[in-house]
Amino acid sequence: MSIDGLFCACLANELKALEGAKIEKISQTGGEELIFQLYSSRRLHLLLSASRQNARVCLVPDMPVKAPLPSPFCMLLRKHLAGGRVERVFAPENERIICFDIKCKDELGYACDRRIYAELMGKYSNLILTGGDGRVLGALYLTDLSFSARAIMAGLPYEGPPRQEKASPRLFQRSEVRGQRSENGRELFLGLCEKNYGCRAADFLLKNIACFSPLTARETAFRANIELLDKRNAEHLWDIAGGILNEAFGGAGKPCIVEDKDGVPVAFSFTLLRQYGAGFRLREHESLSETLCAWFGEKGRKENKDRRSSDLKKLLDNLKNRIVKKMALHMEKLAECAGKDGFRRCGDLIIGSIYLLKQGMEKATLPDYETGETAEIPLDRRLSPADNAAAYYKKYTKLKYAEAAVRQRIEITEEERRYIESVADAAARAETDAEFDELRAELAQAGYIKAARNAKGRKSALLAPLEYKIGEFVLRVGRNNLQNDKLTFSSDKKDIWFHVKNAPGSHAVLQTGGKEPEAEVYTRAAQIAAYHSSQRGNKNTAVDYAPVRFVKKPPGSAPGRVEYTRYYTAYVDGII
Numbered sequence: 146m147s148i149d150g151l152f153c154a155c156l157a158n159e160l161k162a163l164e165g166a167k168i169e170k171i172s173q174t175g176g177e178e179l180i181f182q183l184y185s186s187r188r189l190h191l192l193l194s195a196s197r198q199n200a201r202v203c204l205v206p207d208m209p210v211k212a213p214l215p216s217p218f219c220m221l222l223r224k225h226l227a228g229g230r231v232e233r234v235f236a237p238e239n240e241r242i243i244c245f246d247i248k249c250k251d252e253l254g255y256a257c258d259r260r261i262y263a264e265l266m267g268k269y270s271n272l273i274l275t276g277g278d279g280r281v282l283g284a285l286y287l288t289d290l291s292f293s294a295r296a297i298m299a300g301l302p303y304e305g306p307p308r309q310e311k312a313s314p315r316l317f318q319r320s321e322v323r324g325q326r327s328e329n330g331r332e333l334f335l336g337l338c339e340k341n342y343g344c345r346a347a348d349f350l351l352k353n354i355a356c357f358s359p360l361t362a363r364e365t366a367f368r369a370n371i372e373l374l375d376k377r378n379a380e381h382l383w384d385i386a387g388g389i390l391n392e393a394f395g396g397a398g399k400p401c402i403v404e405d406k407d408g409v410p411v412a413f414s415f416t417l418l419r420q421y422g423a424g425f426r427l428r429e430h431e432s433l434s435e436t437l438c439a440w441f442g443e444k445g446r447k448e449n450k451d452r453r454s455s456d457l458k459k460l461l462d463n464l465k466n467r468i469v470k471k472m473a474l475h476m477e478k479l480a481e482c483a484g485k486d487g488f489r490r491c492g493d494l495i496i497g498s499i500y501l502l503k504q505g506m507e508k509a510t511l512p513d514y515e516t517g518e519t520a521e522i523p524l525d526r527r528l529s530p531a532d533n534a535a536a537y538y539k540k541y542t543k544l545k546y547a548e549a550a551v552r553q554r555i556e557i558t559e560e561e562r563r564y565i566e567s568v569a570d571a572a573a574r575a576e577t578d579a580e581f582d583e584l585r586a587e588l589a590q591a592g593y594i595k596a597a598r599n600a601k602g603r604k605s606a607l608l609a610p611l612e613y614k615i616g617e618f619v620l621r622v623g624r625n626n627l628q629n630d631k632l633t634f635s636s637d638k639k640d641i642w643f644h645v646k647n648a649p650g651s652h653a654v655l656q657t658g659g660k661e662p663e664a665e666v667y668t669r670a671a672q673i674a675a676y677h678s679s680q681r682g683n684k685n686t687a688v689d690y691a692p693v694r695f696v697k698k699p700p701g702s703a704p705g706r707v708e709y710t711r712y713y714t715a716y717v718d719g720i721i
Contacts, residue, residue: 147358147360147412147413147414148200148201148241148265148358149241149356149357149358149360149361150236150239150240150241150314150355150356150357151314151356151357151358151361151389151390151393151394151415152241152358152361152393152414152415152433153236153240153241153242153243153265154236154356154393154394155392155393155394155396155398155415155433156202156203156236156243156415156433157234157235157236157243157244158394158395158396159396159432159433159434160191160202160204160234160243160434161234163183163185163189163191163231163234163245164231164232164233164234165185165230165231165232166183166184166185166189166230166231167183167184167185167228167229167230168181168182168183168226168227168228168229168230168231168247168249169182169183169184169188170182170227171219171222171223171226171227172208172211172212172215172219173211173212173215173216173219174192174209174211174212175194175196175212176212176216177194177195177196177197177270177285178192178193178194178195178196178209179192179193179194179219179222179272180192180193180205180208180209180211181193182208183231189204190204190205190206190207190208191203191204191205192204192205192209193261193263193272194270194441195263195264195270195271195272195285195286196270197267197268197270199441200264200265200266200267200270201265201437201441202243202263202265203433203434203437203438204432204434205434205438206438216285217283218272218274218283218284218285221274221282221283222261222274222283225249225259225274225282226247226249226259226261226274227249228249228250229247229248229249229250229259230247230248230249231245231246231247232246232247232248233245233246234246237305238313238315239308239309239311239313239314239355239356240305240306241264241265241266242262242263242264242265242266242305242306243263243265244260244261244262244263245260245261245263246258246259246260247259247260247261257276257277258276258277259274259275259276259277259282260274260275261273261274262274262275262303264306266306269306271284271285271286271297272284272285273285273297273303275303279302279303280300280301280302280303281297281298281299281300281301281302281303282299283299284297284299287299294307295307309355311352311353311354311355312333312337312353312354312355313354313355314354314355314356314357314390314393314394315390315394316329316330316333316334317330317331317333317334317354317383317386317387317390318330318387318390318391318394331383334379334383334386335379335380335383337349337353337354338374338379338382338383339376339379341353341374342374342375342376343373343374343375344373344374345366345372345373345374346365346366346369346371346372346373346374346378346382347359347362347363347365347366348362349374350362350365350366350386354386356393360412360414360418361389361414361416363420364389364414364416364418364419364420365382365385365386365389366382367419367420368385368388368389368419369381369382369384369385369386389416392415392416393415393416398415398416398433399415399416399417399429400413400414400415400429400430400431400432400433400435400436401413401414401416401417401418401427401428401429401430401436402427402428402430402436402439402440403418403421403425403426403427403428404425404426404428405424405425405426406424406425406426407682408426410439410440410443411425413436413437413440415433417429453578453581454572454575454581457572457581457584457585458569458572460588460593460594461565461568461569461572464565464593465562465565465566465569468558468561468562468565471558472555472558472559472562475551475554475555475558476555478547478551479548479551479552479555481544482544482545482547482548482551483548484544485540485541485544485545485548486541488537488538488540488541488544489537489538489541490520491520491522491534491537492534492535492537492538492541494511494512494513494520494522495509495511495522495524495530495533495534495537496534497511497512497514498511498512499530499531499534502524502530502533503530504526504528504529504530505526506524506526507523507524507526508521508522508523508524509521509522509524510522560702560703560706561703563649563703563706564591564626564703564704564705564706566649566679567626567649567650567705568584568587568588568625568626569649570649570650570678570679571584571624571625571626571649571651572584573679574651574677574681575624579608580608580624580625583608583624583625583627583628584625586627587625587626587627587704590627590704591703591704608624608628610622610623610624610628610632611623611624611677613673615655615662615666615669615670616662616663616665616666617660618655618656618657618658618660618662618666618670619655619656620643620653620654620655620656620669620670620673621636621653621654621656622651622652622653622673622674622677623651623652623653624651625705626703626704626705627704627705629651629652629704629705630652630698630704630705632652632654633652633654633693633696633707634696634698636654636656636693637656637657637659637693638692638693638694639657639659639692639693639694640654640655640656640657640692640693641654641655641657641662641667641670641690641691641692641693642654642655642690642691642692642693642696642709643655643670643671643673643674643688643689643690644674644678644688644689644690644707644709645674645675645678645679645680645686645687645688645689645719646686646687646688646689646714647687648678648679648680649678649679650674650675650677650678650679650680651674651677651678652705652707653670653673653674653677654693655667655670667690667715668715668717670690671688671690671715671717672717672718672719672720672721673721674688674690675688675717675718675719676719676720676721678719680719681719681720682719682720683718683719684718684719685716685717685718686716686717686718686719687714687715687716688714688715688716688717689709689712689713689714690712690713690714690715691709691710691711691712691713692711695709695710695711695712696708696709697709
C-alpha cells in the first residue's frame with residue numbers, strides 16, 4: 146500500500162491548512178465514505194474514507210453525490226461536530242493515522258473537545274470519534290467483547306494500533322542544528338546497518354525502520370544505488386534516507402503518480418518515484434489531495450464500471466458459452482451427415498445387382514461397376530431387395546436434408562455469435578449507467594432478457610452518438626448496435642461510413658456535407674473508428690470505409706449487421 150507512515154506525515158502537514166475552518170455540513174457519500182463541508186476563507190470539501198480498498202483522507206474539488214440515508218455514525222458526527230472548528234491536524238508518530246482535533250459545543254452549549262482518528266490501514270481502516278477524555282464515542286466499525294486484539298467500543302478509552310518493534314524514522318531525519326548534523330541518529334542508523342550487512346538495502350529499511358512501505362524502501366535504495374548493504378555504503382544510505390524523511394516530515398514532498406505505457410496508474414507517492422524506468426511516465430501533482438483524487442478517482446471509476454456491468458458481463462459470458470455448445474452439437478451433426486453418400490452408394494449397388502439377391506439375406510457381396518471392385522452390403526433379412534435399396538435411399542435423403550438444415554442453423558448460430566460479440570465489445574467500452582442501460586434494452590429487444598422500465602413506466606431517453614470534430618467535418622460514432630443502425634441509415638448517402646475490418650466495433654459516419662475530405666481527415670476518422678472497436682490500442686488495424694449509399698442491411702439480420710460494397714481499406718493505429 147502506498148499510504149505509509151511517511152505519506153500520512155506529509156499529508157497531515159498539507160491538511161494543516163484546514164486549521165481554523167468551520168464545519169458546516171457532514172454528509173455520507175457511501176457506506177464507508179464521509180464528506181465534511183468546511184469553510185475558512187473559502188468552501189472546502191474534506192473526504193474521509195475507511196474503505197478496505199480505497200482508504201484515504203483528502204480534499205476533493207466538488208461535493209460528491211450524497212447517499213439517500215446517512216448511517217448512524219454519520220448522524221453521530223453531525224450531533225457532536227456540526228458547527229465546530231478544526232483546531233489541529235496531525236499524524237501520530239509512526240502511524241498511518243490522520244487526527245483532527247475539533248473544538249465544538251455539547252448539548253448544553255458548553256465548549257468541548259472532540260477528535261477524529263482516520264486510520265488508513267488497508268483492511269483494518271476505520272473512522273473513530275473520541276471525546277475530550279480520550280474515550281470512544283463511536284466508530285464506523287465497532288468490535289465486541291469477543292475481539293481480543295484491539296477493542297473499539299463506545300465508552301472504552303481509545304487504544305492505538307499495536308506498536309511495531311522498529312526504530313522511529315524521526316530519529317534519522319536529516320537536520321541542521323548549528324551547522325551540525327544529528328550524530329545520535331547517525332550512530333543509531335549505522336549501528337542498525339552493521340547488524341544487517343549483506344541484507345538488501347530495501348529489506349533493511351522495511352524491517353528495521355517504521356513508516357517505510359515497500360515502495361518507499363525501494364525508492365530510497367534506488368536513489369542510493371545500493372543493492373546489498375555493507376560498511377562502505379551505509380553512510381550513503383543514511384544520507385539519502387534523511388533526504389526522503391525531510392520531504393515527508395517537512396512537508397516538502399513532490400507528489401506524483403507513475404503510469405505505464407498504456408496510461409494505467411501503477412503507483413503514487415509523496416516523493417518523485419525514480420525507480421521506474423523506460424516505458425513508464427511520471428505525472429506530478431500540486432498536492433497530495435490532488436494525487437489521491439486522481440489515483441482513487443480512476444480506480445473508483447473502474448470499480449464502478451465493473452459493478453454496473455457485472456450482471457451484463459455474466460449474461461454475455463453465459464450466452465457465449467451457450468453458443469459454443471450449440472455450435473459443437475451442430476458440427477457433430479454435420480459430421481454425421483457427411484456419411485450420407487455411403488447410403489446412396491449402397492442403394493445403387495443393390496439396384497445394380499438386384500437379380501443376385503433374395504429376401505432373407507443378412508449381407509451381400511456385390512460388384513461395383515464404377516470401380517471394378519466388390520463391396521459388402523448389410524441387408525435387413527425382413528425386407529425384399531427392393532425395400533432394402535429404398536431404405537438406404539431414405540437414409541440418404543434424410544441426411545441430405547438434415548445437412549442443409551444443419552448448415553442453415555450453423556449460419557444462424559454464427560450470426561448470433563457475431564452479434565453477441567459486438568454487444569460484448571460495446572459493453573467493454575461503455576462507461577456510464579445510461580450506456581449500460583441501452584445495452585440491456587438492446588438485449589431485451591433481441592429477446593435475451595426482459596425489458597426494464599423506469600418508475601413511471603416510460604422507457605429511458607436514448608443517448609446521442611459520440612461526436613468528434615475533424616477540421617470542418619464531424620464524425621459521429623454509435624455507442625451500441627441499435628444506435629449503429631440508426632446512425633448509418635439516417636445519414637446522408639454521400640457521407641462516409643467507417644468500420645473496423647472483420648471485427649466487432651462501432652459504426653462511424655463522417656458527415657461531409659457533399660464535400661470531399663482531405664486524406665488526413667480520412668486517416669483521423671479511421672483511427673477513431675479503430676479506437677471504438679475491439680481493436681482499440683492495436684497497431685496497423687484495417688478499417689474499411691465507403692459512402693453510406695453502398696452500405697446495406699440484410700433482411701432479418703441482427704442489429705448492427707450490414708453488408709457493404711465499393712469500399713477502401715485504411716491501415717491505422719487504434720489509438721487516439
